Amino acid sequence: MSGEVPERLKRDELDAGFFLGDIRDFDAGAGLAVEGREQLFQVKELARLTYRVVGPPFLAGVILGRDWTSLAALPWIGTPYASVHNRLLARLFAELGVRHNVVASVDQEASMVAMVRTGVGLSLSLCRESIALHEQQANGLVIADRVKVDTALSFVCLNARALDPSIAHAFDVIHRVWG
Structure with missing residues (x-):
């Protein structure tokens, strides 16, 4: 289930995954840049549904x-x-x-x-x-x-891991394909 992806990312069970919906619905603080706190997830929207x-x-x-x-x-x-x-x-x-x-x-x-x-x-x-x-x-x-x-299908990872070579490469490929 895509709703399990954010939690599995936090537990290091996944490197990245596909998420359906607004990641803030899963974790109220997720995905928001809060003063003094880094954004938790890197999110690339792929499609609107x-x-x-x-x-x-x-x-x-x-x-x-x-x-x-x-x-x-x-x-x-x-x-x-x-x-x-x-x-x-x-x-x-x-x-x-x-x-x-x-x-x-x-x-x-x-x-x-x-x-x-x-x-x-x-x-x-x-x-x-x-x-x-x-x-x-x-x-x-x-x-x-x-x-x-209306909602979105997105590719997500922990922001702290976004520069890991394999994850960065996946985001690069997605960016080239989906813009």
């Missing part, structure tokens, strides 16, 4: 036209703490002062989508927009039309 809320067809009348606050009360499929889905939703709902109604928990996006198909609940599974559109066409899932979450 959009996630959508999807639900079973029978909930179309309940999902369409609704905002985050009204969607929170519906049944949701939850994910582990380190999951990008959990981090994005936790931040979003905390900012709104509401909690979403988690009725089941899984750790794989494919499992979340499968549960939505069977009607177990909604999924910000965080269903990437491309997957949501495919599921809408292939299986009739409903995409909430008033909400979405």
